[in-house]
Amino acid sequence: LLGYLGQAAYxxxxxxxxxxxFYSSVPSGAFWPVLVIANVAALIASRAMTTATFSCIKQSTALGCFPRLKIIHTxxxxxxxxxxxxxxxxxxAACVVLVCSVPSVTEIGNAYGIAELGVMMMTTILVTLVMILIWQINIVIVMAFLIIFMGLELTFFSSxxxxxxxxxxxxxxxxxxxxxxxSxxxxxxxxxxxxxxxxKMSMDLLRQLGPNLGTIRAPGIGLVYNELARGIPTIFGHFLTTLPAIHSMIIFVCVKYVPVPVVPEGERFFFRRVCPKSYHMFRCIARYG
Structure with a gap:
């Protein structure tokens, strides 16, 4: 923010x-040190952007707002x-395409500027919500914080x-x-x-079908993925009516995310029986951090 104010004054x-x-506002004797610092700051900013992107996508995935991707906890x-x-x-790939397709550095700077201001305004809004809902600070202080910072950021955004x-x-x-x-x-x-x-299927219906579920039980283990932690998904009824046979052991797999970095192996998988023992049907809840 001070850097932007200094450039505005220049x-x-x-x-x-x-x-x-930026470089024109730097005194001639300090040009090379500022150039080195600017490049180091760019490296740090790129690393921060990458880390923030990983975090945002992970949270979006946990909220069901983004497709699931492979996430490695370091x-x-x-x-x-x-x-x-x-x-x-x-x-x-996006950075390479952007740099190669945009004709001038000025346009990249304009794109960066509006992105940075958007992040600043969103941060101010989120901090304001935290001050009200979690920290429970006096509303006068919260409004003063919001008016000062949001007003300054909106001024930059308007330009x-x-x-x-x-x-x-x-x-x-x-x-x-x-x-x-x-969305x-x-x-x-x-x-x-x-x-x-x-x-979801009724348990009474499964009991009426009997241990063979009204079809042929072939040797093997069948995994049926679904989002339900309880009950039988309706897709299983579709399997019973369309497939000539199903596996002798059926496991309904449900994946859930918990707010910890890594779930211990002993607590990662929960198994329980779905129907009576003769049905050989189980539910597995896999928990990952």
Missing amino acids: LMQNQGDYTQV SRKFMGQIYIPVLNWFLL AIWFVGDGSWIILIFAGVLFVVM IWNYGSKLKYETEVKQ
């Missing part, structure tokens, strides 16, 4: 020198230290919004596409779960 005195305002002690290989390669046609549209389109994907996935996940809950 532009007030040198309005024509706006193309390279620490067994600290929560949040994760690595998502697919997302890491996607960020690499950045004028550059939508000069590169900022890239971030807005990307954010819009991501929002659509997350559709969340809607589909909720609809799928609600459908499974409403249409």
Whole structure:
């Protein structure tokens, strides 16, 4: 924030020198040290962006707002230290495509500016909610914090919004596409779960079918994935009516995420019998961090 204010002060005195305002505002004797510091800061910022992206995608996945990806926990002690290989390669490809396709550095700077201001405003809103709901700070202090910081950020945002046609549209389109994907996935996940809950099979029906479930039980183990922690999913009834035979042992698998880095192996899988012993039907709840 102080850096932006310093550049704004420089532009007030040198309005024509706006193309390279950051380096132009640096005194000539401090150019090379500032260049080194700027590159180191860029490396740190890129690492922070990657880590934040991993965290956001993991939380979105846990909330049912994003497709499930392979998540690797790099620490067994600290929560949040994760690595998502697919997302890491996607960020690499997106950065290369962005740099190669955008004709000027100014447009990249405009896109970065509106993204940074969006993050700042969202952070202010979330901190305000935390102050009200969790810390329970006096409402006068909360409103003073919100007015001061949000007012300053909106001032910067109002200037950045004028550059939508000069590169900022890239971030807005990307954010819009991501929002659509997350909304559709969340809607589909909720609809799928609600459908499974409403249409799950009755235990009385299974008891009426008997241990053979009205079909041939072939040797082997069959795994049926579903989101239900209780009950028999309706897809199993579809299997009984369409398949010529089913496995002699059926295991309904349900995957749940818990807010810990790693679930111990002894507590990772919970098994219990679904029907009487002669049915050979079980439920497995797999818990992962």
